[in-house]
Amino acid sequence: xxxxxxxxxxxxxxxxxxxxxxxxxxxxxxxxxxxxxxxxxxxxxxxxxxxxxxxxxxxxxxxxxxxxxxxxxxxxxxxxxxxxxxxxxxxxxxxxxxxxxxxxxxxxxxxxxxxxxxxxxxxxxxxxxxxxxxxxxxxxxxxxxxxxxxxxxxxxxxxxxxxxxxxxxxxxxxxxxxxxxxxxxxxxxxxxxxxxxxxxxxxxxxxxxxxxxxxxxxxxxxxxxxxxxxxxxxxxxxxxxxxxxxxxxxxxxxxxxxxxxxxxxxxxxxxxxxxxxxxxxxxxxxxxxxxxxxxxxxxxxxxxxxxxxxxxxxxxxxxxxxxxxxxxxxxxxxxxxxxxxxxxxxxxxxxxxxxxxxxxxxxxxxxxxxxxxxxxxxxxxxxxxxxxxxxxxxxxxxxxxxxxxxxxxxxxxxxxxxxxxxxxxxxxxxxxxxxxxxxxxxxxxxxxxxxxx
Numbered sequence: 001x002x003x004x005x006x007x008x009x010x011x012x013x014x015x016x017x018x019x020x021x022x023x024x025x026x027x028x029x030x031x032x033x034x035x036x037x038x039x040x041x042x043x044x045x046x047x048x049x050x051x052x053x054x055x056x057x058x059x060x061x062x063x064x065x066x067x068x069x070x071x072x073x074x075x076x077x078x079x080x081x082x083x084x085x086x087x088x089x090x091x092x093x094x095x096x097x098x099x100x101x102x103x104x105x106x107x108x109x110x111x112x113x114x115x116x117x118x119x120x121x122x123x124x125x126x127x128x129x130x131x132x133x134x135x136x137x138x139x140x141x142x143x144x145x146x147x148x149x150x151x152x153x154x155x156x157x158x159x160x161x162x163x164x165x166x167x168x169x170x171x172x173x174x175x176x177x178x179x180x181x182x183x184x185x186x187x188x189x190x191x192x193x194x195x196x197x198x199x200x201x202x203x204x205x206x207x208x209x210x211x212x213x214x215x216x217x218x219x220x221x222x223x224x225x226x227x228x229x230x231x232x233x234x235x236x237x238x239x240x241x242x243x244x245x246x247x248x249x250x251x252x253x254x255x256x257x258x259x260x261x262x263x264x265x266x267x268x269x270x271x272x273x274x275x276x277x278x279x280x281x282x283x284x285x286x287x288x289x290x291x292x293x294x295x296x297x298x299x300x301x302x303x304x305x306x307x308x309x310x311x312x313x314x315x316x317x318x319x320x321x322x323x324x325x326x327x328x329x330x331x332x333x334x335x336x337x338x339x340x341x342x343x344x345x346x347x348x349x350x351x352x353x354x355x356x357x358x359x360x361x362x363x364x365x366x367x368x369x370x371x372x373x374x375x376x377x378x379x380x381x382x383x384x385x386x387x388x389x390x391x392x393x394x395x396x397x398x399x400x401x402x403x404x405x406x407x408x409x410x411x412x413x414x415x416x417x418x419x420x421x422x423x424x425x426x427x428x429x430x431x432x433x434x435x436x437x438x439x440x441x442x443x444x445x446x447x448x449x450x451x452x453x
Contacts, residue, residue: 407423
């Protein structure tokens with residue numbers, strides 16, 4: 001039996017064309033690394049809180065979340081670079097690929113520097129303790145923490161380009177490994193701090209900000225010296241006109257990202273306004289349970305983005321059709337698993353939370369429907385993003401972002417939490433239907449007009 005399973009396992013990773021084999025190998029490593037990351041995260045939270053305290057840890061989370069919104073200052077160029085690189089590699093044009101990478105590094109460095117100077121200057125005029133409702137820390141400590149996180153973010157803004165390169169060349173597992181190594185070092189460092197250094201918010205913020213940067217810098221130097229030598233940035237390959245090329249596609253991705261941000265980040269605000277802050281906890285507990293399946297699907301679908309770019313550049317519609325069929329089968333399995341989870345959700349909530357939070361069955365039903373619909377539209381979006389056919393997506397995401405808020409408010413007042421998440425579900429049903437039609441038209445090479453843009 002062992003020998004039979006070993007042979008089947010080996011064949012799974014060795015059969016099929018090279019593109020499919022690369023995806024399977026990435027998935028195996030990504031699942032393993034993600035499992036380790038989750039375990040480290042579970043250990044790190046209580047360890048960090050014990051080093052400082054719950055309130056100071058909340059300050060770190062608040063500051064980091066505010067700064068993370070600045071990731072949109074790349075104006076979609078990261079995704080634009082990813083697609084351009086994969087297209088160049090499909091055509092074996094390595095010199096062109098190097099020009100895009102070299103230009104991207106300089107562009108991101110300039111953007112990061114400008115963002116730091118502007119926000120560092122403006123931060124002096126803000127009372128951050130009042131804005132963040134922090135009264136237990138001196139204003140100077142809070143501002144210093146913000147400066148450290150801001151500076152770290154702006155540096156990471158540039159050096160994380162290595163992750164985009166790895167995603168473009170179908171090596172997303174290596175990107176996950178780099179992040180995992182950073183998490184391991186952070187865990188070890190904070191463990192040492194708890195035993196050797198008195199609790200300090202500024203020390204914690206520095207550790208959590210600087211270590212990922214150092215790990216990514218060493219990873220970049222190593223990879224560009226060895227396996228990614230052909231992508232190593234060169235001064236002579238920096239061309240201003242390539243920025244325009246990245247922005248043409250990147251600008252569309254930027255607007256889509258803003259629309260998606262509104263879709264995904266406004267629910268908590270609406271819940272607080274309509275039902276009160278306590279309802280936010282109820283909503284997020286249910287979301288955390290059911291979102292396990294969206295996380296699993298995210299790991300599975302991530303390597304397909306660049307694989308679709310490669311296949312489309314080579315006009316390999318046969319592989320694209322088979323891949324979409326496989327992803328739809330995975331969607332069906334995850335949908336059934338979601339319904340099983342819904343069936344046992346009451347028991348799981350009781351075991352997990354006891355009597356601390358009561359989750360209404362209507363919310364669980366609405367959350368299950370949301371997950372099923374969300375995964376369906378996501379699998380088609382990844383193909384469309386990969387091949388750069390995003391104009392229709394741009395229109396629908398912007399329209400959905402505008403419609404979603406009043407719809408969520410209306411349904412929330414009428415049906416409570418279930419109504420608010422149902423607003424998202426309705427929006428995703430429309431997008432899922434339209435995107436699946438667009439994908440089918442492209443695969444059968446019948447797409448015309450807006451369907452092919």
